[in-house]
Amino acid sequence: MKTTSRVAGNxxxxxxxxxxxxxxxxxxxxxxxxxAELYRNALALPSSFxxxxxxxxxxxxxxxxxxxxxxxxxxxxxVFVVVLASMTAWMLVRTDDRLSRFIFLLFVSTMLIPFQxxxxxxxxxxxxxxxxxHIPMLNTREGLIYMNVGFHASMAVFLYHGFIxxxxxxxxxxxxxxxxxxxxxxWRIVFPMLKTITITVAILxxxxxxxxxxxxxxxxxxxxxxxxxxxxFYFFGEFTIQxxxxxxxxxxxxxxxxxxxxxxxxxxxxxIAAGAVK
Amino acid sequence: MxxxxxxxxxxxxxxxxxxxxxxxxxDGIPANPKVFVGFDNYVALFKDxxxxxxxxxxxxxxxxxxxxxxxxGLLFSLLVTSKLRVGNAARTMFFLPNLIGGLILGYIWQxxxxxxxxxxxxxxxxDSIFFNWLIDPxxxxxxxxxxxxxxxxxxxxxxYIAGIQGIPDExxxxxxxxxxNLWHRLTRIVFxxxxxxxxICLFLTLSGAFKIFDVNLSLTKGGPNNATEMFAxxxxxxxxGYGHYGLGQAKAIVFFIIVAAVTLTQVIITKKRxxxx
Numbered sequence: 001m002k003t004t005s006r007v008a009g010n011x012x013x014x015x016x017x018x019x020x021x022x023x024x025x026x027x028x029x030x031x032x033x034x035x036a037e038l039y040r041n042a043l044a045l046p047s048s049f050x051x052x053x054x055x056x057x058x059x060x061x062x063x064x065x066x067x068x069x070x071x072x073x074x075x076x077x078x079v080f081v082v083v084l085a086s087m088t089a090w091m092l093v094r095t096d097d098r099l100s101r102f103i104f105l106l107f108v109s110t111m112l113i114p115f116q117x118x119x120x121x122x123x124x125x126x127x128x129x130x131x132x133x134h135i136p137m138l139n140t141r142e143g144l145i146y147m148n149v150g151f152h153a154s155m156a157v158f159l160y161h162g163f164i165x166x167x168x169x170x171x172x173x174x175x176x177x178x179x180x181x182x183x184x185x186x187w188r189i190v191f192p193m194l195k196t197i198t199i200t201v202a203i204l205x206x207x208x209x210x211x212x213x214x215x216x217x218x219x220x221x222x223x224x225x226x227x228x229x230x231x232x233f234y235f236f237g238e239f240t241i242q243x244x245x246x247x248x249x250x251x252x253x254x255x256x257x258x259x260x261x262x263x264x265x266x267x268x269x270x271x272i273a274a275g276a277v278k
Numbered sequence: 279m280x281x282x283x284x285x286x287x288x289x290x291x292x293x294x295x296x297x298x299x300x301x302x303x304x305d306g307i308p309a310n311p312k313v314f315v316g317f318d319n320y321v322a323l324f325k326d327x328x329x330x331x332x333x334x335x336x337x338x339x340x341x342x343x344x345x346x347x348x349x350x351g352l353l354f355s356l357l358v359t360s361k362l363r364v365g366n367a368a369r370t371m372f373f374l375p376n377l378i379g380g381l382i383l384g385y386i387w388q389x390x391x392x393x394x395x396x397x398x399x400x401x402x403x404x405d406s407i408f409f410n411w412l413i414d415p416x417x418x419x420x421x422x423x424x425x426x427x428x429x430x431x432x433x434x435x436x437x438y439i440a441g442i443q444g445i446p447d448e449x450x451x452x453x454x455x456x457x458x459n460l461w462h463r464l465t466r467i468v469f470x471x472x473x474x475x476x477x478i479c480l481f482l483t484l485s486g487a488f489k490i491f492d493v494n495l496s497l498t499k500g501g502p503n504n505a506t507e508m509f510a511x512x513x514x515x516x517x518x519g520y521g522h523y524g525l526g527q528a529k530a531i532v533f534f535i536i537v538a539a540v541t542l543t544q545v546i547i548t549k550k551r552x553x554x555x
Binding site: 013052213214 | 290299375389433485491496517518
């Protein structure tokens with residue numbers, strides 16, 4: 001009796017999770033069908049596997065360019081966030097005066113500001129920098145990276161700050177006595193100890209930046225600069241009615257995410273759980 | 279500190295300037311003058327029916343989403359941690375949608391709600407449930423809730439799992455020995471000790487639901503007939519669609535105040551209920 005109920009439990013849970021992912025199934029099977037077959041039965045498996053819609057979608061979306069842009073923007077932004085936020089948080093924790101407390105408070109209190117509150121004035125500020133200081137902040141990937149770093153700074157500083165508070169100072173003092181520079185103390189001693197929280201920050205930011213649509217849509221206008229969410233949006237504007245092509249395009253955008261998930265699942269799940277402990 | 283410079287130009291400065299913009303009338307064209315109008319924009323937005331309706335949509339959406347996401351996330355976490363063999367595989371699958379961006383999720387579900395649902399309705403005869411949800415104002419809002427839940431349930435599940443694993447096994451065992459059934463163990467031991475997880479999950483779903491934009495854009499574009507236009511989309515349309523930069527920014531400031539007030543109130547209320555053991 002006990003084993004049968006256990007087997008039943010396993011089967012039910014597996015069924016539940018498969019039903020949960022059924023939209024993914026629908027997307028996959030219909031990316032292989034031609035129009036007539038798709039409208040005859042949207043739920044059935046395709047009668048043949050042809051990748052013609054994939055190659056067509058890839059070309060129409062400029063998928064490889066978009067993939068490269070997303071990769072470039074996400075990786076560089078995350079590296080900057082990790083390097084700058086960890087150093088900032090370390091300095092804020094170790095110099096315990098009024099100014100550093102004020103700066104920390106500034107970071108934390110802005111975490112609640114929705115992007116929509118900042119988007120319009122942000123564009124004005126960036127436009128001002130572009131016209132008056134001649135730094136190309138708009139319509140460049142580097143400008144987007146700059147803004148990404150700014151938007152993800154407070155969360156990262158907050159997470160690092162909480163973590164560094166629990167790191168003992170003794171080691172750092174010993175290293176300073178041995179003649180290690182401030183820079184050396186941080187990179188050789190402190191940063192390696194921050195590994196767990198660095199993974200959390202990196203995972204949370206990779207997911208958020210990779211999937212972000214609104215900020216890139218406001219800053220990037222050249223076709224060649226589009227990230228994956230942007231190219232998906234424009235692709236959909238043109239081909240909504242051709243569902244098979246659309247489904248092939250969507251599958252393409254999900255493949256990199258699934259690969260990332262397969263390889264980093266352990267870190268992603270740990271990172272999410274750790275990042276939520278506020 | 280270079281980070282402080284970046285942060286100031288990207289967050290602090292726009293925020294302060296944004297308050298200024300909310301007191302002017304301006305169409306976004308640099309050559310045109312910005313006319314100071316005092317609190318006129320704030321008065322106007324409270325008379326803007328479409329804005330007030332979008333507020334109601336957002337509230338209805340948020341309440342439904344809050345309940346559904348957390349009930350499902352909690353249920354998933356209990357199932358996954360119940361020592362079943364497929365637990366880990368199920369966890370992997372439940373979390374997957376969270377990694378896919380809201381824009382793309384919206385497009386996938388657009389297909390599900392239009393063609394797949396229509397097909398299901400024709401085949402099964404249950405066409406009162408399976409029809410194109412996106413053309414019915416009420417069902418389109420439910421569709422938004424479904425997609426948001428699909429995206430967020432796995433995320434809250436992960437947080438609840440971490441909470442459940444933090445509860446010592448002895449507590450549950452002792453209660454079992456004392457004759458407490460599953461329901462009593464859940465309501466008397468597990469749920470009270472999960473209060474910190476509830477605080478976080480409610481905060482994340484509340485702020486996520488209030489600020490939803492991507493799914494809104496790709497699933498319904500606010501339609502049919504603006505029936506699913508949420509706060510964030512209304513603000514976006516007011517500024518970049520109609521070129522009412524001042525009025526739109528005033529809405530954005532009100533939006534910020536509401537988000538901050540609601541989430542802080544929630545955190546204060548649930549924090550009070552957290553217990554120590």
